[in-house]
Amino acid sequence: MNYAEAENHLLDLELFGMRFGLDRMRKLMTVLGMPQRRFASVHVVGTNGKSSTARMIAAILERHGVRTGAYTSPHLTSFRERIEVEEVPITEAGFAEALTRAARAAELVDRTLDGDDRVTQFEALTAAAYHALACARVDVAVVEAGLGGRHDATNVIPSKVQALTGVGLEHTRWLGPTLSDVAEEKLAVVPDHGCLASGELGPEAEAVAKRVTAERSARRIRVPPGAEADVPPLPRAPGAYQRRNFALARTATAAFLGAALDERSVRAAAERVSVRGRLEPVADRPLVLLDGAHNPAGAEALAESLPEVVGARPLVGVVGVLDDKDPAGVLRPLLPLMHRVVLTQPALGRALPAPTLRSLCGQLSPGLEAEVVRGAPAALERARTLAGADGAVLVTGSLHLVADLVRAPGARASAL
Secondary structure, X not given: OOHHHHHHHHHHHHHHOOOOOOXXXXXXXXXXXXXXXXXXXXXXXXXXXXXXXXXXXXXXXXXXXXXXXEEOOOOOOOHHHHEEEOOEEOOHHHHHHHHHHHHHHHHXXXXXXXXXXXXXXXXXXXXXXXXXXHHOOOOEEEEEOOOOOOOOOOOOXXXXXXXXXXXOOOOHHHHOOOHHHHHHHHHOOOOOOOEEEEOOOOHHHHHHHHHHHHHOOOEEEEOOOOHHHHOXXXXXXXXXXXXXXHHHHHHHHHHHHOOOOOHHHHHHHHHHOOOOXXXXXXXXXXXXXXXXXXXXXXXXXXXXXXXXXXXXXXXEEEEOOEOOOOHXXXXXXXXXXOOEEEEOOOOOOOEOOHHHHHHHHHHHXXXXXXXXXXXXXXXXXXXXXXXXXXXXXXXXXXXXXXXXHHOOOOOOOOOO
């Protein structure tokens, strides 16, 4: 396959849906020659902040002389964004080669499966990532879990360090109805004699973390109190929540290296690290920010960080949410910061109808002017007009909405 064929192959696999379990993934790894065992790994799990934390860990490791790769999700414009070596996405040719190998392995694995069971999109992509990172001869890969942890396709790596960014209610259909259930699924990635790095957790998640690390004789390393205040400036990753992510990344990296970090290297990483779609400024006059916050915890963290980025500018929101999320939980912390809001829908079949969002806005913030505009680009233009040159626009509610604005015209959208 060439690159376009590789992307289309992955998009076609979405038709077969999502399936949990590691049996298919273990078979894929066997057919591919166990590429995930040819590098050390750090596994990043949690409800929010995984991509940011993973990129920050990779950036710090790189500046300590370690050849580092990363596997994150989702992407905004191209699948190859998810696989990086030395902080650069792999080439189109490299991605196509890796996906071709993974697809051939998947054909063999599919023959061993019963009924309509088959290798999923995320499994094929993860297998391709591990193959590509092994071929690139990285010393360590920083791997972001996709959903949960226990049954997630990424969970076939013998990770040396596991970083937990936090636990909130999400994907309860698959992970369970309580915070303890969600924590159990995420912390299942901690192996015997592992090393769990985390910041402050709520009481339910903390109880699970203590028990899991004790049962598995794993080390527990916490982010030191006040570490957020000591984070160097993050010019390309603004906001309080990114400082918390960086503090965790620094703690996890030190645990991986088993030594104190060189502060000049840490500052160099802080200066360069960036995460697309997370409080990302893409225009000025008006200031336009893209942030894919899509659950209550993410929206609360965004609301906390907005004042330092937006300042006194009047803020107009562009909001679209998927129908399997908690729209009230997303809107509640953000609406008080907005002067007006434009509601729209991501270009995805499971988007929540914008009129439903408008009705909800009326209930949560009766005095706020809210209007519906069809399509993300048109909604953004309307918001820019409303904000004026001296205002600010925030696009949020879903990374799929953000992707609609940065994806090339005519390109196929991914549901993953």
